[in-house]
Amino acid sequence: MGQPINDKHAIEVAAFIVAFERPFSERSIEALLGLQELLKADYPAFNKIGVFKISFGDKTAPSQPSNKISGVLLQKFRTDGRPAWALRVENNNIIVSCFDYERWEPSSSKAIEHLKKVINIIYVYDEQNPLGIVALQVIDRFVSHDDGYDIGHVFNRKTRYLTKQAIEAGSLWHVHQGWFREEKTVDVKYSCLNTLNVSASSGPVGLISTIDHTLECRFKQGLSVCEALDEDFLRDIFGLLHGYNKDVVGDLLNSRQKKRIGL
Known part of the structure; x- marks a missing residue:
C-alpha cells in the first residue's frame, strides 16, 4: 500500500x-x-553562485571560474543535513523552495515574504525589467514498501491524467504531459501552463509514486516590478495556482489517499 512521505x-x-x-x-x-x-x-548558509567560462574546441583549456557572480544561494538545513528551505536568485529567476512543508498558509506566507524581500532589491536597479512568469512547482511522493504493487493503491484508475498503457504497465511507468488552462473571464492578462510528470519508479526504500506538477502563470504583457510588489499580488496568484494544483492531485489520487492527506 502506498504511504505518503509525510504524516x-x-x-x-x-x-x-x-x-x-x-x-x-x-x-x-x-x-x-x-x-x-x-x-x-x-x-x-550563504553562497555566491559563480560564473564559469567554458572553452569550446580547445581541449587544453578547461572550464575556468570567473570573478563575477551570477547569483546567490541561501539555505537552511535540518539536523540530519537535508535541506529545509532554500532561496536561489540567478540570471532572471527567484526561487524559494520549501522542503519542510507544513500547510499552505504558513509555508506560502513565508515563501512570499522572502520573494518580496528579493524583489525589493531587484526593483532598485532593474525597475524597467518586467515580471513575466509566476510559477508553483509541487512534488508529491508516495512509498510502497511491499512487493504487491498495484497502481490503484495510490492512483484513481479513472483519472484523466493517466494512460491505459501506464495503468497496465506494472510497477515502472512514466507519463509526461502539458496543457494550457483556459480562463473564462474577458480581462484575463495571463495564460496558465501546466506541466505534469507522473511516474512510478524503484528507490532505496521501495517503489516511489511521484506527482510532479508545475504551474506557470505567464503574463501576456510583462508586469512592472512595482505591480509585483503590490501587497496582495503574489498571494493571489500563488493561491490561484495552489487551487489548480489541488484540482489535479485530487483527480489523480484515489479516495483513500485523498483522505490521508486531507485533500
Whole structure:
C-alpha cells in the first residue's frame, strides 16, 4: 500500500518561482549580497553562485571560474543535513523552495515574504525589467514498501491524467504531459501552463509514486516590478495556482489517499 512521505501530506517540496523577462543587472546581483545579513536568521548558509567560462574546441583549456557572480544561494538545513528551505536568485529567476512543508498558509506566507524581500532589491536597479512568469512547482511522493504493487493503491484508475498503457504497465511507468488552462473571464492578462510528470519508479526504500506538477502563470504583457510588489499580488496568484494544483492531485489520487492527506 502506498504511504505518503509525510504524516499529514505527501509533499516533498513546494517551489515558489518568479521569473523576469531579462537577466538581472550586475548592480542587482551585487546588491543581492546583502541578503546574507538580511535573511541570516532564516537561511544560515550563504553562497555566491559563480560564473564559469567554458572553452569550446580547445581541449587544453578547461572550464575556468570567473570573478563575477551570477547569483546567490541561501539555505537552511535540518539536523540530519537535508535541506529545509532554500532561496536561489540567478540570471532572471527567484526561487524559494520549501522542503519542510507544513500547510499552505504558513509555508506560502513565508515563501512570499522572502520573494518580496528579493524583489525589493531587484526593483532598485532593474525597475524597467518586467515580471513575466509566476510559477508553483509541487512534488508529491508516495512509498510502497511491499512487493504487491498495484497502481490503484495510490492512483484513481479513472483519472484523466493517466494512460491505459501506464495503468497496465506494472510497477515502472512514466507519463509526461502539458496543457494550457483556459480562463473564462474577458480581462484575463495571463495564460496558465501546466506541466505534469507522473511516474512510478524503484528507490532505496521501495517503489516511489511521484506527482510532479508545475504551474506557470505567464503574463501576456510583462508586469512592472512595482505591480509585483503590490501587497496582495503574489498571494493571489500563488493561491490561484495552489487551487489548480489541488484540482489535479485530487483527480489523480484515489479516495483513500485523498483522505490521508486531507485533500
